[in-house]
Amino acid sequence: xxxxxxxxxxxxxxxxxxxxxxxxxxxxxxxxxxxxxxxxxxxxxxxxxxxxxxxxxxxxxxxxxxxxxxxxxxxxxxxxxxxxxxxxxxxxxxxxxxxxxxxxxxxxxxxxxxxxxxxxxxxxxxxxxxxxxxxxxxxxxxxxxxxxxxxxxxxxxxxxxxxxxxxxxxxx
Amino acid sequence: xxxxxxxxxxxxxxxxxxxxxxxxxxxxxxxxxxxxxxxxxxxxxxxxxxxxxxxxxxxxxxxxxxxxxxxxxxxxxxxxxxxxxxxxxxxxxxxxxxxxxxxxxxxxxxxxxxxxxxxxxxxxxxxxxxxxxxxxxxxxxxxxxxxxxxxxxxxxxxxxxxxxxxxxxxxx
Numbered sequence: 001x002x003x004x005x006x007x008x009x010x011x012x013x014x015x016x017x018x019x020x021x022x023x024x025x026x027x028x029x030x031x032x033x034x035x036x037x038x039x040x041x042x043x044x045x046x047x048x049x050x051x052x053x054x055x056x057x058x059x060x061x062x063x064x065x066x067x068x069x070x071x072x073x074x075x076x077x078x079x080x081x082x083x084x085x086x087x088x089x090x091x092x093x094x095x096x097x098x099x100x101x102x103x104x105x106x107x108x109x110x111x112x113x114x115x116x117x118x119x120x121x122x123x124x125x126x127x128x129x130x131x132x133x134x135x136x137x138x139x140x141x142x143x144x145x146x147x148x149x150x151x152x153x154x155x156x157x158x159x160x161x162x163x164x165x166x167x168x169x170x171x172x
Numbered sequence: 173x174x175x176x177x178x179x180x181x182x183x184x185x186x187x188x189x190x191x192x193x194x195x196x197x198x199x200x201x202x203x204x205x206x207x208x209x210x211x212x213x214x215x216x217x218x219x220x221x222x223x224x225x226x227x228x229x230x231x232x233x234x235x236x237x238x239x240x241x242x243x244x245x246x247x248x249x250x251x252x253x254x255x256x257x258x259x260x261x262x263x264x265x266x267x268x269x270x271x272x273x274x275x276x277x278x279x280x281x282x283x284x285x286x287x288x289x290x291x292x293x294x295x296x297x298x299x300x301x302x303x304x305x306x307x308x309x310x311x312x313x314x315x316x317x318x319x320x321x322x323x324x325x326x327x328x329x330x331x332x333x334x335x336x337x338x339x340x341x342x343x344x
Contacts, residue, residue: 086184
């Protein structure tokens with residue numbers, strides 16, 4: 001099943017801008033057997049590692065992170081773009097594949113000693129994952145690991161994320 | 173437990189703009205027992221109603237919709253703001269509580285005869301839910317029901333949504 005997942009990921013050339021080949025993962029979501037296989041696999045890699053919170057970034061990250069938090073019986077913490085979270089926030093500016101951005105987390109989302117799993121759909125340059133890890137650590141949490149559906153190894157994301165336990169289900 | 177959920181929903185005055193009292197549901201997500209209770213309750217209302225796809229709108233809708241699709245063993249279909257979905261889309265313009273907007277769905281997301289459950293975190297005026305239902309129907313799907321964590325009954329959303337089977341876990 002694992003290698004078949006690539007049959008459910010399609011290339012979209014020139015999205016979101018000229019020259020980028022975007023990995024569209026929506027066919028994975030559409031098939032309940034493939035989708036549940038994917039989230040079960042990612043979850044099972046992090047079972048018994050003491051995770052008590054799953055943190056994901058909007059918007060596609062929410063789709064995987066919330067299900068994985070449900071499977072692992074953890075709290076779910078959303079990280080969002082600037083101005084989207086309603087309560088008091090802690091923020092971080094970071095460089096991403098296509099420019100610069102600011103991410104925010106609620107200031108009461110992470111407590112000292114929390115063991116956090118960061119989840120997103122695609123690990124590309126690693127810039128977003130690194131920013132989210134820094135946010136979590138700024139709040140007193142420990143990043144136990146990072147889980148992804150897809151890893152774009154040709155962008156070398158692990159170079160930016162040394163020391164973290166990273167699991168990705170499929171690699172390009 | 174059901175009525176206790178209100179203890180996990182906080183009012184944020186003047187968000188996203190002056191005069192609006194926003195229902196912040198992130199404390200529900202943060203507590204794994206409360207979050208799993210909520211998604212299990214919504215799912216169980218729609219069990220055995222023939223649902224084969226769950227459709228949710230970004231971004232908070234994804235958090236509930238994806239878990240509910242996992243529980244109900246259905247496909248998950250994201251509806252997004254204009255320009256966010258990478259593949260060919262069908263779109264709809266609609267009025268929402270704070271202005272106007274365009275929502276899109278992938279043109280191959282819904283097939284003729286699909287039985288769709290629409291899921292979002294908060295049912296407010298019903299404008300967004302109505303737009304998503306119209307999109308699903310335009311694609312040949314049947315809207316079997318709509319599930320929400322919170323319903324703001326004082327905004328009369330059901331007036332806009334007559335004929336649909338609506339379940340909301342907590343009401344204000």
